Amino acid sequence: MSELSTQLATALPLDAGPGPEWVKTLRDSGAAHFRTHGLPTRKDEAWKYTGLGLLDQAEMQLATVTETRVSGSLNPSPLVEANVHVNMLNGLKTGQNGTMPTGLTVLSLADALSTGISGLQTLLESLPMDNSSDGFTALNTATLESGVVIHVAAGTDAGRLLINWTSEATPAPLLSNTRLCVFLEQDAKLELLEQFESSNGNTNTCNIVLQANLATNSSLQHIRFQQESKQAVLITRTEVSQQADSEYAYYGFDLGGGLVRHDLHTALRGSGARSCLSGAYLLDGNRHVDNHARVDHMAPNGFSDQYFRGVAGGAGKAVFNTAVCVHPGADETEARQSNANILLSTRAEVDTKPELEIYADEVIASHGATVGQLDELAVFYLRSRGLSESQARQLLTTAFCRSVSDKLADPVLAEVISQRMMDVMPQAD
Amino acid sequence: MLKITNLHAKVAGKEILKGLSLDLQAGEVHAIMGPNGAGKSTLGNVLAGREGYEVTQGEVIFNGKNLLELEPEERACEGVFLAFQYPVEIPGVNNTYFLRAALNAQRKYRGEDPLDSVSFLRLVREKLKVLHIGDELLHRAVNEGFSGGEKKRNEIFQMAVLEPSLAILDETDSGLDIDALKTVAEGVNRLRSKDRGMIVVTHYQRLLDYIVPDKVHVLADGKLVATGGADLALKLEEQGYAWLDDGGIKPLNIELAGQTLNP
Numbered sequence: 001m002s003e004l005s006t007q008l009a010t011a012l013p014l015d016a017g018p019g020p021e022w023v024k025t026l027r028d029s030g031a032a033h034f035r036t037h038g039l040p041t042r043k044d045e046a047w048k049y050t051g052l053g054l055l056d057q058a059e060m061q062l063a064t065v066t067e068t069r070v071s072g073s074l075n076p077s078p079l080v081e082a083n084v085h086v087n088m089l090n091g092l093k094t095g096q097n098g099t100m101p102t103g104l105t106v107l108s109l110a111d112a113l114s115t116g117i118s119g120l121q122t123l124l125e126s127l128p129m130d131n132s133s134d135g136f137t138a139l140n141t142a143t144l145e146s147g148v149v150i151h152v153a154a155g156t157d158a159g160r161l162l163i164n165w166t167s168e169a170t171p172a173p174l175l176s177n178t179r180l181c182v183f184l185e186q187d188a189k190l191e192l193l194e195q196f197e198s199s200n201g202n203t204n205t206c207n208i209v210l211q212a213n214l215a216t217n218s219s220l221q222h223i224r225f226q227q228e229s230k231q232a233v234l235i236t237r238t239e240v241s242q243q244a245d246s247e248y249a250y251y252g253f254d255l256g257g258g259l260v261r262h263d264l265h266t267a268l269r270g271s272g273a274r275s276c277l278s279g280a281y282l283l284d285g286n287r288h289v290d291n292h293a294r295v296d297h298m299a300p301n302g303f304s305d306q307y308f309r310g311v312a313g314g315a316g317k318a319v320f321n322t323a324v325c326v327h328p329g330a331d332e333t334e335a336r337q338s339n340a341n342i343l344l345s346t347r348a349e350v351d352t353k354p355e356l357e358i359y360a361d362e363v364i365a366s367h368g369a370t371v372g373q374l375d376e377l378a379v380f381y382l383r384s385r386g387l388s389e390s391q392a393r394q395l396l397t398t399a400f401c402r403s404v405s406d407k408l409a410d411p412v413l414a415e416v417i418s419q420r421m422m423d424v425m426p427q428a429d
Numbered sequence: 430m431l432k433i434t435n436l437h438a439k440v441a442g443k444e445i446l447k448g449l450s451l452d453l454q455a456g457e458v459h460a461i462m463g464p465n466g467a468g469k470s471t472l473g474n475v476l477a478g479r480e481g482y483e484v485t486q487g488e489v490i491f492n493g494k495n496l497l498e499l500e501p502e503e504r505a506c507e508g509v510f511l512a513f514q515y516p517v518e519i520p521g522v523n524n525t526y527f528l529r530a531a532l533n534a535q536r537k538y539r540g541e542d543p544l545d546s547v548s549f550l551r552l553v554r555e556k557l558k559v560l561h562i563g564d565e566l567l568h569r570a571v572n573e574g575f576s577g578g579e580k581k582r583n584e585i586f587q588m589a590v591l592e593p594s595l596a597i598l599d600e601t602d603s604g605l606d607i608d609a610l611k612t613v614a615e616g617v618n619r620l621r622s623k624d625r626g627m628i629v630v631t632h633y634q635r636l637l638d639y640i641v642p643d644k645v646h647v648l649a650d651g652k653l654v655a656t657g658g659a660d661l662a663l664k665l666e667e668q669g670y671a672w673l674d675d676g677g678i679k680p681l682n683i684e685l686a687g688q689t690l691n692p
Contacts, residue, residue, distance in 0.1 A: 375517075376480065377517050378517050378519050380477075380479050380480065380501060381513065381516070381517040381519070382519075382527070382531075383478075383500070383501040383502045383505070384477045384478070384479075384501050384502075384504075384505055384510075384511055384513075385505055385510075385527075385528075385531035385534075385587065385591065386502050386505040386506050386531045386532070386534040386535040386538070386591070387502060387530060387531055387534050388502050388534065389500070389502070391530065391534065392502075395522055395527070395530070396519070396522070398521075399519060399520065399521025399522040399570075400521060401521075402521040403520060403521050406521070
């Protein structure tokens with residue numbers, strides 16, 4: 001184990017914390033896993049292209065719920081209005097406001113654990129932690145306490161819920177662990193917008209696990225927009241379980257962060273489930289963004305589409321690994337994967353790897369991955385109308401990423417995000 | 430307005446223009462005709478400043494300025510507009526957004542205030558009306574999924590909004606059916622003015638039935654080999670370009686209204 005892993009393992013609390021017995025058992029299993037394996041390293045296949053150098057800071061402390069953490073001076077404005085705003089500061093829920101629609105329940109994880117919410121135990125216990133490289137999940141489980149539970153009752157359209165994640169620099173760098181649990185009952189609908197921003201110079205690490213259970217014919221629109229500081233570390237894992245005819249749509253926008261790793265996994269367990277995963281990542285400086293996406297088709301007539309676009313300038317590095325597995329019996333599945341990247345600099349790097357495994361019949365599958373440069377003829381076309389070369393390049397790279405934001409159902413949000421992308425669009429060397 | 434003298438240009442190391450000279454006055458429309466491979470499109474691209482088109486000799490003076498020293502965007506801001514033979518599809522860039530950015534870039538160059546979106550839309554709707562073009566074009570990405578005719582109409586529309594002083598139409602008729610051709614030609618005719626010069630590059634005479642030029646030039650093997658009035662185009666239609674191969678430059682049975690520029 002690395003020095004950092006040992007340091008963190010030592011920092012893990014010895015007693016299993018508050019809550020019912022099963023939670024303590026769960027925390028113990030996470031702690032045991034972490035003490036054995038520690039954090040993943042480049043020797044783990046899933047982490048081959050992503051090192052944890054930025055995370056490895058002396059004095060790194062594990063955040064605990066009881067301590068006072070920050071001044072709370074950072075107050076970023078939300079991208080768009082939402083019915084309900086949940087505010088998180090350095091991984092800890094600090095409050096919520098807005099009008100709660102009937103049928104929507106939002107609780108802190110601690111409250112949900114003490115009062116007991118139906119299905120919560122099953123959901124929390126279902127999170128796989130089988131691989132030696134699941135160190136972040138193990139750490140998250142070992143310290144399971146901070147988080148939010150969202151429940152949408154059957155037939156309810158809960159509208160938009162915004163989780164405002166802010167990170168502020170602390171005297172000693174902090175690693176926080178947070179769990180989000182989302183339950184959508186039958187025919188329920190929710191738009192979950194996560195917005196991540198941090199103060200300048202913030203070097204903290206957020207380790208967030210989101211688990212979502214989508215009942216029959218429910219729909220979760222999940223938008224994740226992050227513009228963290230250049231030194232911030234963001235490790236997220238999203239685990240979605242989908243019943244028949246449910247829909248999960250993910251839209252990820254990575255505009256910031258020094259080291260970002262996102263593991264996105266959805267399992268289509270009921271027939272006719274649909275899953276559309278899309279994302280845009282913009283890299284400059286020495287920033288590193290690693291997206292790992294996996295779709296498991298486990299029932300017939302499923303549909304999945306993965307659509308990711310990346311622009312890398314400077315010495316930025318992007319990793320994109322996407323896997324689709326069509327299991328036996330998941331006949332008449334349609335699965336698409338598309339990943340395209342633009343390199344703006346000779347020092348930038350993109351590692352893209354689409355994978356496809358099919359064990360069923362009558363499957364339509366397509367996949368493609370490209371890494372290229374801007375179309376010079378398009379640059380000339382725009383310049384021939386009066387745009388400067390840098391304007392032309394900025395417009396084209398933004399347009400390239402806009403193909404992701406344009407997928408959003410709300411044109412206002414699409415426009416706001418597209419403008420934000422344009423503002424930080426990396427320039428050619 | 431535009432004076433091209435002894436222009437030589439290479440593309441991918443191959444000499445395409447071999448001493449082309451042309452004098453265009455404001456208010457005039459000149460047609461340049463010629464067989465495939467004569468250098469017609471190269472001329473438009475050289476004037477617009479496309480990379481990879483290397484000028485090895487000669488000069489181009491546009492409104493007193495050395496055009497060849499300017500960047501493509503500076504040429505555009507000085508009033509040069511190339512209607513592309515193959516307009517480029519740009520997914521994700523909204524046509525209206527792009528055109529406003531272009532117009533405002535040109536206005537900034539001329540020291541004028543940018544147009545806000547309301548005044549811009551007013552201007553754009555006016556132009557669409559004059560050109561008899563529907564406004565669905567405004568909401569789409571630049572040329573994306575456009576038919577051949579729509580692409581060419583979009584070029585003319587851009588030209589109408591940007592109001593260049595020199596317009597070069599590169600085979601604007603190629604790939605158009607007769608109705609689309611008429612619409613495009615009508616658009617061009619509406620933009621004819623005493624302050625604007627136009628160069629219409631075409632392989633076929635039929636476009637010139639609708640856009641009647643003041644002068645017709647024949648471009649062959651990188652040079653203008655004949656110049657005449659609008660009737661020269663008709664004779665070319667009758668006789669084709671085959672006579673060019675008969676030792677090159679002396680046209681058979683063609684009376685020259687002007688003079689051969691490069692005898």
